[in-house]
Amino acid sequence: MPVLEDLLFQLELGLPQVVLGLVNGAFYALLSLGLAVIFGMLNVINFAHGAQFMMGAFVAWMLMAWGGIGYWPALVLSPLIVGAFGVVLEKTLISRLYKLDHLYGLLLTFGLALIIEGLFRNQFGSSGLPYAPPEALAGAPVDLGFMFLPKYRLWVVAAAVVMSLATWLVIEKTRLGAYLRAATENAALVQAFGVNVPRMVTLTYAAGVALAAFAGVLAAPIYSVNPQMGSSLIITVFAVVVIGGMGSILGSVLTGFGLGLVEGLTKVFYPEASSTVIFVIMAIVLLARPAGLFGRA
């Protein structure tokens, strides 16, 4: 079977690409997770998600450059800061739209994304700023037996998996999560039981935004920190969300990692298609299962 051997050989050569695909998948998973959490509660597709991802990376950079605060504290501080910004956005603007058509939420957050991106471009220009990975993760690449993988990328995948599982646990297994799921089904009834639903909505938005910022900090040492880093990523994440459907938390995480992997494989076997493969998969899923792989019709 020379063809098969050839394919296997190609795969072996391309294995690093496949594993790097998992790194992209980690970002898809974290971002689509945040979108799904926000959409479930607010019925708003947060177009500013990419901009908030970018803000997460920039806040980490600013903490380092202006305050000398390193990567590990930034991993906690940056999501908190950007999450607080999310609280302000929700309180002042987004909360005015809940009674309107859902599409207005999309338009508003699109406008917010333009403003945020423009402001950062004004301040920092379009070329990227460097952000070094923390010392503990900067050393020699890990030998996986079949390939060498930079420690930092391994950490990104692990951190994304842990974060996704933690989010899933909070939503599915805690009392707070039970309130949240109940309010998603019927907000008026939950409010009648004495739960402060508007505050829960605000905090849900903040949590989703913080997830995006967390992903942004993770991304800072890999990509150069620049104002456009979120906008094209978020469009791919939209396709991921359409493919997975926003019905289930674990579903969006699995879809995210899975598509990152597929993208990595495409880079090995047919590099020309690697930028479009996710959109092609979206088209196929729409034909076969319009509600998405994990979606409820």
Place this chain on the structure above:
Amino acid sequence: MAADTLTAPPETSRARGLPGLEMLGFNRAQSIAFLLLLAFLVVGPFFLYPVFLMKLLCFALFACAFNLLIGYVGLLSFGHAMFFGMGGYLAAHAAKVWGFSPELAILTGGAMGAVLGLLSGWLAIRRQGIYFAMITLALAQMIYFLCLQMRFTGGEDGIQSVPRGRLFGLFDMSPDMSMYWLVAAIFLIGFLLINRVIHSPFGQVLTAIRENEPRAVSLGYKAENYKLLAFVLSATLAGVAGGTKALVFGIATLTDVYWAMSGEVVLMTLLGGLGTVFGPAVGAAVIVTMQNYLAEFGAWVTIIQGAIFVICVIAFRAGIVGEIARWLKVRL
């Protein structure tokens, strides 16, 4: 159900009197506005730079085509740049490589929009609302990546020095004034075509689908077919607009297929007034003029556009023409 639909038409109390001013399916106020528009088209090039006016008209047609979808079917497409941009590429290629005359090149652009609209619409109408917007956006991003890779689009360089050619093989279009009349005619034809569609029985069914899709379906209308046809029509006109723009400037580039362009046409329509006849053209005029004067301020244009989005959504949902219509108690 949402309490306020995306495109609630402004309250109407149709002005009475002066019969005879109603024409082409317009009511009296619309007829007056249309006459003003005609006057502007005729007089405009003698006061304003014709190339600027041509750009404005291309975007106005683009926005009108987009409005057909959002304003009358209630579908928010966030990927209209793919029709506009690809229409531009095809028209430029037809004029430059195949040596088509300008009218044929522009029609080629429109045909490209139609084919692309049929394919993407066929996929996108499987979902509604927010998903529809995300799907069209994602499909447009795919087209953008394809344009980046395909050889005929010239990648980062685009297709440059496209000749305007001779209209019907006879009239040289390289003087700006000659080209202007062609562009004005294309805009008018597109504008009136859209208006005709809106007032046709087909358009009435579209409005019915927007207002209450299950009911329209229960009355026996195949909503999907109607939506798809409206989508193709909108995409075709967007392709025509893109093709015209490519010939006016002699260049087709990636800018016109980029997601930001999809956002811009949404902004023009929203600012002018969703679901109004004249709103998209007014919105396009405002945005194009603003870009013209603020071009040197770089990222500020993006910031201002974002701010207009936010203001429109929060406090100004009827748009410029919608507010004027409400104030005058007419339908525009």
